Amino acid sequence: MRRAWVLSSGWWHRAAAGVRGVRSREPRSFGTPPRCLLVTLLLGGCLSLNPAFDGDGGVTSGAESTTTTASVSTGAAAPSESASGTPGSASDSGTPTEGSTVGVSDTGNDTDPGPGCDDGVQNGGELGVDCGGPCGPTCEDGQDCVVDGDCLSQFCLDGTCTPDEFAAGSLIIPMDTDYQDLGMLEAYGVVYALLSAGVPVHWIIAPDKPYGGVDVVASAIDLQSGQPIDAHGYRGGPFVVSAADAVDALAVIEGWQQQNPATAVHEVSASFMAPVSRRLVAAPTIAMFADGNQDIARKYMMAAKIPDSTGDVTWPDSSPDMLDPLEVAGPTDSEHRDGALFDADGDPVYCQLMSMHWGVSDAEALPEVVAEVREFLGEPTHFFAECQAVSAFENLASHGLFLTTQGLLTGGGSNEHEFHGLDRPFAQFDGAFESVGGSEPAYKLPAGGTYKADGLVMITEQGSPVGVNDVWTTGTLDGMCAREDPGCTIGKVSYLGGHEYDVATPISDNPSSQGTRLFLNSLFEAPCSAASGTPDLTLSKSAPAHVAAPQITFTIDYANVGIATAHAAVLRDVLPGGSSFVAATQGGQLVGDTVTWSLGNLGPGENGSVSVTVDLGGAGVYENVAHLDYMAGLNAFGLDSNVTMTSYP
Structure with a gap:
């Protein structure tokens, strides 16, 4: 039996604040402004509306x-992700190349976050210069704070923004080619297994890191070989289990490594500080769109050994999580929440949906599928599309246009790339990246077309501005929330160019397997996997x-x-x-x-x-x-x- 978690003290208690109120259930439609957008418009930032547990047991x-x-x-909805930009802004906090703002429109996301939040002066209740308080989670390490929500790191210790500290005995799942070259894809499987067993996992990503940058330096011992690891610079977004959860984690890891010995796990030998980007607390529910090319997604999932909801790692076509177009569309084209993505009340029953190569003509023939997915994205969910599925969903004018104003055109393939926003969970990989061919290896904006927000594109052709040959792109539906905003209630959309990536390891010899890593990253970007999305x-x-x-x-x-x-x-x-x-x-x-x-x-x-x-x-x-x-x-x-x-x- 899985363990029940009640997150009501410690970090969770400190991170949340406010007065709790009970809302009555109201009918929802996409035409109603989502809560995230309302807060953005009123306060200049998409802030978490989740209050704290009273801490007194509720007895008087x-x-x-x-x-x-x-x-x-x-108390499980306290913010847990690092916000990478100014609240109310869709700007990218990574290091864009020259011209990276080409093809970006202003859709209201650059709302001023409040009086004084960009004037270079500490005022208006700010905890530091232009940070904290009414400015949201914008204080950098070393700046003053009151609650975790003031800090980019989401960790306020003794009144100072500080990265999280992990004691000796914590466990690190490396995600760089130095120690995880052979087991890179299976490493995602062990993270999924830990979450399924109720073991929280911390995703460590250094803010504003460059290509190939180090996320954290730590000393450890390899669990299998006993080899000491002295002050290693872990790259590629390592995962960490705290010492307090190590006993439970080891019960899972030992069994995993018996079946998957290539998966490396290290035990920390000395305490260290680390920037936590996401605190993962639940295994996401995943739906695979049976679009005729589900074998691609099935291959990716089987390489990581991540099962469907019944525990079947083969993801058979008979899986309850394998949804064909008619199931997603539902019985009517007037009610857009009556398909298999929703329950009878119109609430989403999955965190994640993926489509690998649904045809453009298929979307035009059955537009209700796109309409249902748009409604699905009105909730804190995630949708991943690859190759022609990108055009099928994005370019359907009646219900698509999730990220752009006029859709996308097919771009040209290239293996010379530039990388943006490398501090985003979506963008975690280590080593060389190689694109693959297919009918849609990359995407470009049509003349007059724009992305609905800035900072969406993470991989582009080298020397090309954003909007010309974009390979890997992600953002919230209609650009409604700032990038990586932990309080956002709107779904995320991810597009990957290329028909089918490889799953061969070692990664250092198979850079065309990196696209599979990006796909697997997106599973743990499904909002329900993090504490803020439960x-x-x-x-x-x-x-x-x-x-x-x-x-x-x-x-x-x-x-x-x-x-x-x-x-x-x-x-x-x-x-x-x-x-x-x-x-x-x-x-x-x-x-x-x-x-x-x-x-x-x-x-x-x-x-x-x-x-x-x-x-x-x-x-x-x-x-x-x-x-x-x-x-x-x-x-x-x-x-x-x-x-x-x-x-x-």
């Missing part, structure tokens, strides 16, 4: 009730402090105040000892001594209230607590309510 004393109106929360649930219970008659009615309130859907939610209430069941509202069923409510999927803003009434067996104090189980990605999470205490007589 009082004459009428033993409970407080505040809810116990998982559901944030509240659960509170109330009951009278005293009763004169031998009967109590308990009321249980629940809500999802996060940005992602909680799947398969089940609420349980064990009857107090000495009591007997009378009735439950909302279809609650008694099995043994436990009343159970199957709540289904709880989308953002969904909430409800149930109650259970019991007869009391005699005088005494009756304690009671409710429990809520749910899934985020493929992981099980759990949450207890506050404890109520009722005396009789």
